[in-house]
Amino acid sequence: MSDRAVALKGLLRDFADESRSLEALLETLDDDTWLTPTPAEGWDIRDSVAHLAVGDELALECVVHDRNPKVMDEGLAAVIEGEEAAAAFEQRLVDRGRALPPREVFAWWKRINLQLRDALAEMDPERRLPWGGNRMSTLSFVTARLMEAWAHGLDCFDAAGVEAIDTDRIRHVAELSLRTLPYAFLVANLPAPGPVRLELKSPSGETWNIGAPDAPTVIRGTASDWCRVATHRDRRNERERIEGEGPDAANVIEHAQAYL
Numbered sequence: 553m554s555d556r557a558v559a560l561k562g563l564l565r566d567f568a569d570e571s572r573s574l575e576a577l578l579e580t581l582d583d584d585t586w587l588t589p590t591p592a593e594g595w596d597i598r599d600s601v602a603h604l605a606v607g608d609e610l611a612l613e614c615v616v617h618d619r620n621p622k623v624m625d626e627g628l629a630a631v632i633e634g635e636e637a638a639a640a641f642e643q644r645l646v647d648r649g650r651a652l653p654p655r656e657v658f659a660w661w662k663r664i665n666l667q668l669r670d671a672l673a674e675m676d677p678e679r680r681l682p683w684g685g686n687r688m689s690t691l692s693f694v695t696a697r698l699m700e701a702w703a704h705g706l707d708c709f710d711a712a713g714v715e716a717i718d719t720d721r722i723r724h725v726a727e728l729s730l731r732t733l734p735y736a737f738l739v740a741n742l743p744a745p746g747p748v749r750l751e752l753k754s755p756s757g758e759t760w761n762i763g764a765p766d767a768p769t770v771i772r773g774t775a776s777d778w779c780r781v782a783t784h785r786d787r788r789n790e791r792e793r794i795e796g797e798g799p800d801a802a803n804v805i806e807h808a809q810a811y812l
Contacts, residue, residue: 556677560690564673566721567698571665574705577714578658586654590707591787595646597711598657600704602649605661607700611683611693612668615675620682628685668697684812692731695724699810703783710787718755722779723762726750729782729810730763740807745769745800752778769798771805782810 553561578601586598595603606623613621623645630641649657672694680687688696702725709716734744749763752775760775771778777790796805 554677556691560672560675560677560694563691563694563698563724564669566724567672567694567701568669569719570698570701570705570721571669574701574708575662577705577709577712581654581712583654585712586657588711590711591785592704592707595707597708598649598654599646600707600711601661602646602652602657604700604704605657605664606645606648608661608664608668608697611697612664612671614681614683614693615668615671618682620685624684665701692728695728696811699725699728699783702779703785703811706780706783706785718776718779720754720756720758722775723754723760725779725783725810726752726760726762726775729779729808732810732812733804733808735812736807736809737803739809740803742803742807745804748798748800748804750778767798769796769800769804771796771801779810781805782808784809 578597581597587596589596590600592600610621610624613619627638627641630637652660672690675690677690679690681690681693682688683693683696698721702722706716730748730750733748737743737745746769747764747767748769748771749761749765749767751770751772752760752762753773754760754775771794773794777786777793780786780790781794791805794805796802
C-alpha cells in the first residue's frame with residue numbers, strides 16, 4: 553500500500569469519527585432543540601446539518617461522476633453576479649432543509665455522509681477531484697469535508713449548550729489552514745504570504761510543528777484556539793491567545809480561513 557493510500561485510509565477513519573461525534577450529539581436532541589439558533593447568524597441546528605448534507609451530496613457527485621455539480625456551478629454564477637444573487641442562492645439551499653422535519657434532515661445527512669465515505673474508500677488516492685471549478689488532491693478533498701463537519705459541529709454543540717471535546721483529529725484542520733493561506737490572502741487583497749510554521753499544542757498535549765522548519769513567520773498557541781480562528785469560530789477570545797512573529801504573522805492571524 554502506497555504512503556498516499558495509507559494516509560487516505562487514516563484520514564477517512566478520522567472523517568468517520570468526526571461525523572460520528574456530531575451524530576452522537578444530534579441523537580440526543582428533541583425537535584425544539586433542533587430549532588435553536590446557532591452562533592452562525594441566521595442558522596439553527598437544522599440549518600447547519602442541512603448544510604452538511606448538501607455539501608456531502610455535492611462531494612459525492614464529484615467523486616462518483618468526476619464533474620462539478622450543476623448546483624455548484626449555479627452558486628459560482630450567483631457569486632459572480634453579485635451579493636443579492638449569492639444571498640438568494642444560499643437561501644434556496646437553506647430552504648431545502650427547512651422544508652423537512654429535523655429528524656428527516658438528520659437521516660438525510662447520515663445517509664449521504666455514509667455514502668460519501670464509502671465512495672471515497674473505494675477511490676484511487678492519486679485522483680484529483682473537481683470542486684468549485686478547480687481540482688483538489690484526494691487528501692485535501694477529504695480534509696475539507698472533515699473540516700466542515702468539525703466547524704459546523706461546533707455551531708451545533710454551542711447551540712445545544714454542550715461542550716465540544718477536541719481531539720487530535722483537528723490536526724487535519726490546522727494543516728488545511730496552511731494550505732489555504734494563499735487563497736485567504738488573495739481574498740483579503742494582500743500579497744501572497746511567505747512560508748509559515750505553526751507551533752501548536754495538541755489536545756493530547758503534544759507539540760505540533762506544521763510547515764517549513766525555517767519559516768520566517770511562526771504562529772503559536774493551542775491547536776484548539778488556532779483551528780477555531782482558522783474556521784472563524786473564535787467566540788471565546790481564541791484569537792487574542794494566538795501569538796505570532798515574523799513578517800506575515802499579523803495578517804495570518806487576522807485573515808486565515810481553512811475553507812475556500
